[in-house]
Amino acid sequence: SYVLTQPPSVSVAPGKTARITCGGNIIGSKSVHWYQQKPGQAPVLVIYSDIDRPSGIPERFSGSNSANTATLTISRVEAGDEADYYCQLWDSYSDRYVFGTGTKVTVL
């Protein structure tokens, strides 16, 4: 089955840039989506189809996807960005949705 690997944690100072990676076999050929989840809350979609932002999501959130790594970038990090982040895709080979292992972002 398809596996998506994320770093368990990323720490970043306020105002700096956080980059969260999502590794998978030839992931650049697939469409990757990203979710933010704060404690006790449902996930929120922050990036879809590699690079698109839903309405209401700040421009500080951006995405990229190439080769074997997709990346969620949070610019000018704020305290409110502290959360768990998950990548996700549809694996058409196995007809399964797959979520990444999740990354906890800590704002120092």
Add this chain to the structure above:
Amino acid sequence: EVQLVESGGGLVKPGGSLRLSCAASGLTLNTYSMDWVRQAPGKGLEWVSSISSSSSYIYYADSVKGRFTISRDNAKNSLYLQMNSLRADDTAVYYCARVGDVGAEYFQHWGQGTLVTVSS
């Protein structure tokens, strides 16, 4: 207000059954695929099952295949998950989720979740 509301969670003994429901308000479900996603305590998100708009296509995670059944009632704008032969590792918050657009493969709308606890 747009929302998905899950219900039916609770405490059940191993081997027991439970039926989850997801009702939508302010949000159309009948032309979109719908899914269940779960999250065990302190763990990450795990996709459980998916059903197409007309119920023609249904998919399950290997961990629940043969034990769980997803269904929907478009007339009632509702989604269901029948869970049988429950095990301790099925303990989780179960979210219903709607894809963002027809044919989309991402989840734009989520319920608040319902907790299922499997324990003797």
